[in-house]
Structures are given as structure tokens and as C-alpha cells.
């Protein structure tokens with residue numbers, strides 16, 4: 001039995017490491033065929049010894065028994081949407097409103113990132129293990145989609161490294177990269193099956209499947225963009241928090257940058273807009289957040305959106321003709 005146990009542990013470690021290299025570091029060290037061979041061996045071994053199968057086993061990536069319905073999850077900290085600006089003038093006004101509110105002529109440092117056109121999710125890690133995943137829903141209550149999220153190889157089942165809070169809620173966007181979307185739609189078209197109009201709908205439709213084996217067959221990815229529960233145990237810089245999440249194995253958009261003031265944000269906006277077509281995923285704008293967490297807390301929220309953050313939306317792209 002011990003050599004079965006040690007082989008099971010070895011397979012889990014290898015598949016976890018190869019998955020991290022491929023989906024988080026974007027730097028695979030073994031061919032897909034090797035990953036698939038090890039996964040088949042793990043699934044076969046767990047079929048022989050079902051007691052070895054746990055929610056932390058990479059075999060959950062292929063999906064399992066369908067649910068009859070989704071249960072509801074109440075977010076301990078509301079998942080808010082973002083207010084928008086559509087011009088440089090509105091961006092300046094956003095910055096000035098915060099100065100007025102704080103009654104200090106502050107020069108803000110902003111954490112800037114592309115605004116992914118996907119679906120916001122909440123991931124709860126307890127003692128470093130992914131125990132629950134939920135959609136944003138209406139911001140207060142979402143759908144529990146843990147089995148489906150466990151099939152997304154970019155999302156770690158177990159955090160790497162150490163020092164994470166006992167309860168850590170990671171927030172981010174599940175999205176479908178353009179290449180995966182095109183390939184999936186081409187296959188669906190050839191098979192006379194349903195095609196999706198855009199990657200956002202494809203990601204939403206894939207995540208809200210009661211059968212996680214269908215989710216497992218879809219090319220979904222994920223970028224973290226914030227922390228909910230457990231954030232108070234992390235530092236005072238939003239960017240440093242994101243960097244820490246990445247060290248614990250969560251993928252981050254490589255485009256996340258710190259910029260000074262509205263002028264820095266505008267430069268970031270113009271750069272991302274110029275490169276929008278080359279990005280491997282669809283975006284509908286960029287997001288700026290005051291990097292200093294204490295200032296975020298001092299600024300608070302208006303109704304459902306933070307005063308300390310805004311999205312800067314791009315003009316809508318011409319609709320895709322199928």
C-alpha cells in the first residue's frame with residue numbers, strides 16, 4: 001500500500017507543478033502528452049483506491065458528477081462593481097473628487113490593469129486549500145460553482161509557499177482567451193453545436209454548467225484582481241497584495257502596473273488601447289485603483305461602487321458577424 005500512496009503523492013505533486021508552470025508561469029517544462037499521461041495514471045489509481053481522491057487532487061480538473069442545482073453563497077464582504085469614466089476629463093474629475101473628499105492635495109499612486117471581459121468570481125482558501133468558489137451574482141449573493149472552478153487549471157487547488165491567512169478570499173476574473181474561444185467555436189460549428197457570440201458569454205456559459213465535465217472541456221483561464229476576506233492580514237499596498245497572491249500561486253495579468261496620478265493612468269489607458277488587438281484576451285477598458293489601502297478605506301464606497309476605483313471603458317468594438 002505504501003508504494004501506492006507514494007505514487008499517488010508523486011503524481012499529485014508532478015501534476016500540480018506542471019499545471020503551475022503551464023497555466024500560471026506560462027512556461028511549461030513537459031509536453032502536454034506527458035501531463036495527460038500522468039493525469040490518466042492518477043485517475044486510474046484513484047479509481048482503484050477511491051479513498052485517495054480528495055478535493056486537492058489534480059484529478060478534479062476533469063470534472064465529476066453533475067449537480068441538480070446551484071446553491072447560493074452570501075459574500076461576507078460585498079463584491080462591488082466599478083464606476084466608469086469615459087474620457088480624460090472624467091478621469092481628472094475622478095481624481096479631484098478623491099482629493100476633495102480627503103481634503104488633502106494628494107498625489108495618488110494608482111494600480112492599473114486591463115479590464116478583462118469575463119466573469120468575476122470569489123475563491124475561498126481555508127488553510128491554503130480551495131474550499132469554495134462563487135460567482136459575483138448581485139454583489140451580495142452569488143452561485144456556488146466550486147466544482148466548475150476546480151476544473152480551471154490556472155486556479156491553484158492548494159496555495160504555494162506559506163504565510164497565507166487561515167481564511168483568504170481571492171477575487172478575480174474567469175475569462176476565455178481569444179484563441180481558445182475561436183478553436184471552441186470552430187469545433188462547435190463543425191459539429192453543428194451551439195456557438196457563442198463572444199468570449200464573455202462563453203466564459204459565463206461554461207462556468208454556470210451543472211455538469212463540471214462540460215466546464216472542464218472549455219478553455220477557461222483566470223487572473224486575480226483583489227482580496228476579500230483575509231485582506232486585513234496583508235500589506236497596505238494593493239499592488240504588493242497582488243504580487244503576494246502571485247507568489248502563492250494565483251495568476252496575475254502581466255499588464256498590472258503602478259502609475260502616478262491621472263496622467264499616469266491616461267498613459268496606461270492609451271498604451272493598452274493601442275495594444276488591445278494583440279492581447280490574448282478580450283478587454284473592455286482598464287481599471288485604476290488607489291494603491292494605498294488605508295486611503296481606499298478612508299474613501300470608502302458610493303452605493304455599490306468604491307470611491308477609490310474606476311474603470312475607463314473603451315468604445316465598443318464592432319460586433320462580430322458569425
Ligand SMILES: Cc1ccc2cc(C(N)=O)cc(O)c2n1
Pocket residue numbers: 080081082113114115116117118120173225226287309
Ligand atoms: C473592485 C473591482 C470590481 C470589478 C473588477 C473587474 C475587473 C476586471 N473585469 O478585470 C478588474 C478589477 O480589478 C475589478 N475590481
